[in-house]
Amino acid sequence: MLEHGGRLLRAARQYGIPASDWLDLSTGVSPFPWPVPELPASVWHRLPEDDDGLIETARAYYGAPDLLPVAGSQAAIQALPQLRVPSRVGVIAPGYAEHAHAWRRAWHEVATLPAGELLAQAHRFDVVVLIHPNNPGGERFGSAQLLELHARLAARGGWLVVDEAFIDVEPDASLCAETAREGLIVLRSVGKFFGMAGARAGFVCASPLLLDALRERLGPWTLSGPSRHALRLALADKAWQASARPRLRAAGERLSGILRAAGLEPAGGCALFQWCRHADARALHKALARRGILTRLFDTPASLRFGLPADEAGFLRLRDALAGIHAEAIA
Amino acid sequence: MLEHGGRLLRAARQYGIPASDWLDLSTGVSPFPWPVPELPASVWHRLPEDDDGLIETARAYYGAPDLLPVAGSQAAIQALPQLRVPSRVGVIAPGYAEHAHAWRRAWHEVATLPAGELLAQAHRFDVVVLIHPNNPGGERFGSAQLLELHARLAARGGWLVVDEAFIDVEPDASLCAETAREGLIVLRSVGKFFGMAGARAGFVCASPLLLDALRERLGPWTLSGPSRHALRLALADKAWQASARPRLRAAGERLSGILRAAGLEPAGGCALFQWCRHADARALHKALARRGILTRLFDTPASLRFGLPADEAGFLRLRDALAGIHAEAIA
Numbered sequence: 218m219l220e221h222g223g224r225l226l227r228a229a230r231q232y233g234i235p236a237s238d239w240l241d242l243s244t245g246v247s248p249f250p251w252p253v254p255e256l257p258a259s260v261w262h263r264l265p266e267d268d269d270g271l272i273e274t275a276r277a278y279y280g281a282p283d284l285l286p287v288a289g290s291q292a293a294i295q296a297l298p299q300l301r302v303p304s305r306v307g308v309i310a311p312g313y314a315e316h317a318h319a320w321r322r323a324w325h326e327v328a329t330l331p332a333g334e335l336l337a338q339a340h341r342f343d344v345v346v347l348i349h350p351n352n353p354g355g356e357r358f359g360s361a362q363l364l365e366l367h368a369r370l371a372a373r374g375g376w377l378v379v380d381e382a383f384i385d386v387e388p389d390a391s392l393c394a395e396t397a398r399e400g401l402i403v404l405r406s407v408g409k410f411f412g413m414a415g416a417r418a419g420f421v422c423a424s425p426l427l428l429d430a431l432r433e434r435l436g437p438w439t440l441s442g443p444s445r446h447a448l449r450l451a452l453a454d455k456a457w458q459a460s461a462r463p464r465l466r467a468a469g470e471r472l473s474g475i476l477r478a479a480g481l482e483p484a485g486g487c488a489l490f491q492w493c494r495h496a497d498a499r500a501l502h503k504a505l506a507r508r509g510i511l512t513r514l515f516d517t518p519a520s521l522r523f524g525l526p527a528d529e530a531g532f533l534r535l536r537d538a539l540a541g542i543h544a545e546a547i548a
Numbered sequence: 549m550l551e552h553g554g555r556l557l558r559a560a561r562q563y564g565i566p567a568s569d570w571l572d573l574s575t576g577v578s579p580f581p582w583p584v585p586e587l588p589a590s591v592w593h594r595l596p597e598d599d600d601g602l603i604e605t606a607r608a609y610y611g612a613p614d615l616l617p618v619a620g621s622q623a624a625i626q627a628l629p630q631l632r633v634p635s636r637v638g639v640i641a642p643g644y645a646e647h648a649h650a651w652r653r654a655w656h657e658v659a660t661l662p663a664g665e666l667l668a669q670a671h672r673f674d675v676v677v678l679i680h681p682n683n684p685g686g687e688r689f690g691s692a693q694l695l696e697l698h699a700r701l702a703a704r705g706g707w708l709v710v711d712e713a714f715i716d717v718e719p720d721a722s723l724c725a726e727t728a729r730e731g732l733i734v735l736r737s738v739g740k741f742f743g744m745a746g747a748r749a750g751f752v753c754a755s756p757l758l759l760d761a762l763r764e765r766l767g768p769w770t771l772s773g774p775s776r777h778a779l780r781l782a783l784a785d786k787a788w789q790a791s792a793r794p795r796l797r798a799a800g801e802r803l804s805g806i807l808r809a810a811g812l813e814p815a816g817g818c819a820l821f822q823w824c825r826h827a828d829a830r831a832l833h834k835a836l837a838r839r840g841i842l843t844r845l846f847d848t849p850a851s852l853r854f855g856l857p858a859d860e861a862g863f864l865r866l867r868d869a870l871a872g873i874h875a876e877a878i879a
Contacts, residue, residue: 266557414773442748447592
């Protein structure tokens with residue numbers, strides 16, 4: 218199993234700091250979650266039903282002609298490689314590591330490449346897997362460029378898979394509306410923008426042919442009743458969505474400013490996280506953890522990802538911790 | 549995708565009866581669900597963590613040395629066949645159809661046999677899949693008989709898979725405590741006894757070696773945060789569990805009595821459902837549906853499964869509907 222962010226309880230034990238005292242910046246989950254109302258008892262009691270209105274609401278939110286709810290992007294990431302004969306697969310790197318892991322496990326020949334090289338060498342691959350904006354690097358791609366890439370892949374029966382888990386703050390950059398095209402597969406998640414990482418829910422936007430194969434592979438009831446219920450309401454809540462976007466953008470800029478002021482110029486990022494290369498990232502990760510601030514450490518390249526603090530106290534705590542670490546290093 | 553019970557909304561459209569007016573007996577889910585309390589917001593917001601105490605609580609409830617939470621038995625049913633090289637697999641029939649379906653899809657050679665034949669011909673198989681008590685037939689097996697069968701299979705690297713989704717009313721019949729034995733795999737579900745079909749949650753009890761392989765196959769975060777939270781409380785609620793068992797047994801006997809009085813002698817069942825063979829099961833299914841009573845129809849053999857009504861009004865409605873259908877048939 219690969220290592221992930223969000224291991225607060227383990228960090229709490231490791232550093233002897235109670236879980237409630239941590240500033241957890243280890244995920245890219247929004248700290249301003251959509252407020253889930255109390256649930257009707259029936260969502261626990263009854264088997265979830267496909268025709269509860271979730272699909273229609275999701276189609277409208279994502280602007281996708283067809284989609285399939287899945288138990289988080291993770292479920293789609295694991296299942297998609299099982300729908301192809303062994304193929305040559307190019308995956309963006311550094312990036313969310315589960316993509317390459319899942320394709321390798323399904324016996325595909327996988328190369329991981331930085332965004333520029335991946336796009337330049339797309340002719341080598343049957344499948345190209347991008348993350349947009351990339352996590353943790355934050356790389357962006359133009360829609361025209363991606364559609365042109367897709368057309369080249371599709372012409373030889375290939376796929377372009379785009380993981381848009383972090384795109385909700387800038388929905389115009391999404392390719393969801395184009396996913397009637399055979400071989401264009403877009404993954405969306407409600408974990409990040411809606412702050413509902415616990416719901417384990419996302420959507421695959423793709424052609425009906427591909428969604429049928431994926432549905433058959435994933436089996437019935439991929440989402441729990443409580444998650445279906447909450448999602449349907451969250452995806453329909455346009456007023457909340459409209460207020461969350463500027464709030465997240467502002468928080469992202471504040472975070473980026475604090476890191477920059479501490480000498481940690483972000484190498485990339487998006488509204489929901491900032492990514493900083495650092496020669497001794499591991500030492501910085503530990504120094505922050507000793508101060509009860511949990512970040513996500515990457516070894517290759519040595520770097521830290523910072524999620525958003527939930528409030529001004531959190532921003533100040535991060536700023537002061539970075540200043541303290543800097544002072545220690547000089548002393 | 550196979551057909552399942554729990555398609556109330558579709559039946560509502562098909563028969564022109566509002567969903568709220570139906571008596572839904574199409575599942576084996578308990579109509580006396582464990583009362584889920586209001587959830588803390590954090591279970592939606594945060595990524596679920598493995599070390600939240602769920603595992604320890606589940607081990608105590610199931611009496612299993614090791615177990616893995618999964619997104620319903622369904623997730624385990626789909627994943628287990630992927631952990632073996634193509635094998636000869638014997639599956640109980642009639643039984644929950646997803647078992648045979650999942651083994652076939654993973655390229656195994658599958659035979660479906662009635663319980664007696666399956667046990668008698670176990671030497672033909674590398675893997676034997678039982679449902680205990682069986683759904684819909686209700687067949688029971690002694691622990692000694694199953695452990696002896698497991699020993700024979702395990703001696704040649706085989707598996708005994710026992711789906712105990714309906715066993716919670718009679719926990720002494722479970723094999724969970726024996727699952728340290730390599731090749732003995734028991735599936736449990738919280739959907740039926742706890743009435744939490746919407747949670748999409750269950751457990752696989754097996755050896756650490758097998759659970760490691762399954763964990764790797766299923767990936768991280770198989771359960772949502774709300775489900776983990778509710779499950780941990782439900783599995784620890786011994787007082788509720790102790791009161792639910794006699795209540796379900798009594799309801800099962802009442803259901804069986806009503807069916808018998810209507811000339812539908814159950815061919816099998818358990819506390820949570822009764823199963824009746826009927827030469828014209830399809831016509832009876834439709835006649836009940838026209839009266840707003842949804843049952844589960846099986847074609848092979850022609851039969852109906854009746855779940856439990858939630859209250860006396862439901863029992864009387866079923867009794868009167870069966871009497872009305874009988875009167876129509878005579879008229």
